[in-house]
Amino acid sequence: MTDTRTAPYAALILRLSLGILFLAHAGLKIFVFTPAGTAGFFSSLGLPGWLAYVTIAWELVGAVALILGVLPRLAAIAMIPVLLGAIFTVHGPAGFFFTNPNGGWEFLGLWIVGLLALALIGDGPYALRPTPVGKR
Template identity: 40%
Template sequence: MNRNNVGAVVLRVILGVTFFIHGLSKFQGGLGNTAAFFESLGIPGFSAYVVAVIELIGGVMLILGIGTRIVSVLFAVIMLGAIFTVKFSAGFLGDGQMTGYELELALLAMAIFLAIVNSAAFSLGNKIFRSEDRI
């Protein structure tokens, strides 16, 4: 294993933990509240349930290294949605009332990186499927 593999594993686990915690937070805070927030933005409320499930289950999958590329693409789509529907108007650092989109942009970059590179080192998916190209 080289340094690039170690870096990819670190990013994969950190991104997985971050999204898992965000998904868990949505469930703990009540998905109805999240759905109402989505609706206040003009986004269908049911999409809050989809996002929460993707964040929770996708986070676990990334931590374990299962379906990394697919989950990373889903996370990238979620971050693009968050940036353009909620955060963009506040600017990069925020407007004093709401945080900016700097965190979402960093998470987007991490997700894109993981969707592109091979991050099969220390992954359960690699052990199950025995092919680094499928992870």
């Protein structure tokens, strides 16, 4: 049975933690690997280098949307392709366990499950909900 008093706060914690994770990973690409270095890594995988910049922007926008609660259900679903891309290009071939050399895909799989759970459970409290046009 779902506790309707505390479940919204679980959604809030999930939304914030997922958003912070994406913010951290975008920051890693910007401040540690650098955007040019990330583009070079993408190129080494056979992907177009410009896709690195799209990925960084996608992670930043998704992170902010999740943290602020701006359409977080949609943002959660929109972030899944980024993780699937990481699984199919880098982490999948390394196996399941994240402790494998080059990191496996277990963490990314759990991250996807968290995003799906958030999409199903809802925004949680303290979300910035857009006001419908007719309700202004």
